[in-house]
Amino acid sequence: xxxxxxxxxxxxxxxxxxxxxxxxxxxxxxxxxxxxxxxxxxxxxxxxxxxxxxxxxxxxxxxxxxxxxxxxxxxxxxxxxxxxxxxxxxxxxxxxxxxxxxxxxxxxxxxxxxxxxxxxxxxxxxxxxxxxxxxxxxxxxxxxxxxxxxxxxxxxxxxxxxxxxxxxxxxxxxxxxxxxxxxxxxxxxxxxxxxxxxxxxxxxxxxxxxxxxxxxxxxxxxxxxxxxxxxxxxxxxxxxxxxxxxxxxxxxxxxxxxxxxxxxxxxxxxxxxxxxxxxxxxxxxxxxxxxxxxxxxxxxxxxxxxxxxxxxxxxxxxxxxxxxxxxxxxxxxxxxxxxx
Amino acid sequence: xxxxxxxxxxxxxxxxxxxxxxxxxxxxxxxxxxxxxxxxxxxxxxxxxxxxxxxxxxxxxxxxxxxxxxxxxxxxxxxxxxxxxxxxxxxxxxxxxxxxxxxxxxxxxxxxxxxxxxxxxxxxxxxxxxxxxxxxxxxxxxxxxxxxxxxxxxxxxxxxxxxxxxxxxxxxxxxxxxxxxxxxxxxxxxxxxxxxxxxxxxxxxxxxxxxxxxxxxxxxxxxxxxxxxxxxxxxxxxxxxxxxxxxxxxxxxxxxxxxxxxxxxxxxxxxxxxxxxxxxxxxxxxxxxxxxxxxxxxxxxxxxxxxxxxxxxxxxxxxxxxxxxxxxxxxxxxxx
Numbered sequence: 001x002x003x004x005x006x007x008x009x010x011x012x013x014x015x016x017x018x019x020x021x022x023x024x025x026x027x028x029x030x031x032x033x034x035x036x037x038x039x040x041x042x043x044x045x046x047x048x049x050x051x052x053x054x055x056x057x058x059x060x061x062x063x064x065x066x067x068x069x070x071x072x073x074x075x076x077x078x079x080x081x082x083x084x085x086x087x088x089x090x091x092x093x094x095x096x097x098x099x100x101x102x103x104x105x106x107x108x109x110x111x112x113x114x115x116x117x118x119x120x121x122x123x124x125x126x127x128x129x130x131x132x133x134x135x136x137x138x139x140x141x142x143x144x145x146x147x148x149x150x151x152x153x154x155x156x157x158x159x160x161x162x163x164x165x166x167x168x169x170x171x172x173x174x175x176x177x178x179x180x181x182x183x184x185x186x187x188x189x190x191x192x193x194x195x196x197x198x199x200x201x202x203x204x205x206x207x208x209x210x211x212x213x214x215x216x217x218x219x220x221x222x223x224x225x226x227x228x229x230x231x232x233x234x235x236x237x238x239x240x241x242x243x244x245x246x247x248x249x250x251x252x253x254x255x256x257x258x259x260x261x262x263x264x265x266x267x268x269x270x271x272x273x274x275x276x277x278x279x280x281x282x283x284x285x286x287x288x289x290x291x292x293x294x295x296x297x298x299x300x301x302x303x304x305x306x307x308x309x310x311x312x313x314x315x316x317x318x319x320x321x322x323x324x325x326x327x328x329x330x331x332x333x334x335x336x337x338x339x340x
Numbered sequence: 341x342x343x344x345x346x347x348x349x350x351x352x353x354x355x356x357x358x359x360x361x362x363x364x365x366x367x368x369x370x371x372x373x374x375x376x377x378x379x380x381x382x383x384x385x386x387x388x389x390x391x392x393x394x395x396x397x398x399x400x401x402x403x404x405x406x407x408x409x410x411x412x413x414x415x416x417x418x419x420x421x422x423x424x425x426x427x428x429x430x431x432x433x434x435x436x437x438x439x440x441x442x443x444x445x446x447x448x449x450x451x452x453x454x455x456x457x458x459x460x461x462x463x464x465x466x467x468x469x470x471x472x473x474x475x476x477x478x479x480x481x482x483x484x485x486x487x488x489x490x491x492x493x494x495x496x497x498x499x500x501x502x503x504x505x506x507x508x509x510x511x512x513x514x515x516x517x518x519x520x521x522x523x524x525x526x527x528x529x530x531x532x533x534x535x536x537x538x539x540x541x542x543x544x545x546x547x548x549x550x551x552x553x554x555x556x557x558x559x560x561x562x563x564x565x566x567x568x569x570x571x572x573x574x575x576x577x578x579x580x581x582x583x584x585x586x587x588x589x590x591x592x593x594x595x596x597x598x599x600x601x602x603x604x605x606x607x608x609x610x611x612x613x614x615x616x617x618x619x620x621x622x623x624x625x626x627x628x629x630x631x632x633x634x635x636x637x638x639x640x641x642x643x644x645x646x647x648x649x650x651x652x653x654x655x656x657x658x659x660x661x662x663x664x665x666x667x668x669x670x671x672x673x674x675x676x
Contacts, residue, residue: 322372325624
């Protein structure tokens, strides 16, 4: 597909121009964190960022969303499906690892058997623009161990790569091409392409943190009851930081909030790290301690997801590694499993 | 600190060899640069992992409570004569011992269930503050060298003074040395600067109601309800938190600002006379919510009204659990 060159300092202007017409999600500096948020009028997007604190999954799978509303009337219940409409949106400047997470989430929310309308509508109405990592932002990035690359168009409609002099803009899908008019008219030549490939190879090389993510699948298959699981969970606080920061964690809870005769059905994020996650109405909890919960987290990412969709549910962004309050490092857990 | 590490490891080995404790909760080196992480030592060989330095952030009293309660629960179905006692050794600085005192005052376990290995403390590094001090760059390597922190970052080499990046609660800590202990490793550390303890709160108190409410709502907007603050807090040990009760449901699970505010307000008010200013909730918060401002205000009120500093004295009664017939003569007590 088509490729163009733009000036390096043009990105913010393009994002702001798009914001006149679309809902643009972009990295915005808020106090000490960079967060993906809808770009407000007069707000400056920050494209010189390492990666955002929060994963951009909330664009398609928000922390809380209304599924339906209902009212009790003398004639019975009246249901109103919340109008499942998403504004035409652009997700501007996500890192390739996060764009990769959308491909993984699609496999779950948009599969043949089950179709999640809430997710799919937002996903279809959003154009994803990836901003390649020309050098890995963090020492703890490990995307190359989990089928990712720092310069990758996986999950993106448009890929932007800083090639030194300019930025190379590659339109990956027809959805991306529809936004081509925002990116000037300077066609990219073969030299720009070669430069990008060179940068991509270098960036890949620069990822030093590596984990045996693929190797542990057969080990996990056989070691559900291994005493190893007793050794990792002790310091886990059972908070939801890792799962809430994770771009691929997607478990949710559904609850009804009722006021008088009106009710709202909400879906919100949930976390396998919470004891309540598996607690049954009877009071029984099949996952009795943090051991079972941590085993579930490791198994879900590196075994169950592979069983179901033939891919690992981790993109190597390192958010859980950096944000875990007690430094329970999933890289070390995987490393240790590989030695079982 | 090298010397302290050696002494600490020797003491840990002795305690395990003599079977004085079943497990020692301490700190070991973390997997990221400039981090230490909680660890559980059960054999003398593992004791060599133990470290004690300015990177040890978490208040380990939380784990002491968790371990003892889990053990008690596991003994419930055992015949009384066959029940075993479990003793937890814990590496404890000033604020950790304050939390242990609160547990003891609140009758959570007996004094002989815990063996307190006291350590002197001159404050821990505030990880988020350190990140700000290096301009948000990624720290790929780092070392503590006397009063200096030397780092390799994505923006080149950087050096920061330790005293500039200590956590706010450490800078003005009043009790940086253990209040109670069974053994003390090393000499007491010099005092911090407790005179400045309430400077932030006083400034905040000077603002108008509107300004204070605006600050509260702004801070609460950052909260993502991961509950890391509650989970890290040694004083938050309710078996079921009110936010997780469903019959009746007190708080909605969604993102409505009032639900988040209710959760945080309730937690804050449950901390009166129980918050030891260990900073754990602040250090674990992924979104950087300023909880300390509000906790410190409650702490100041508790001291001014009741003369109580949480967990500072074994003999104190918990301020919210105390009734004094000579002083509590306010009308509201007798004619509510």
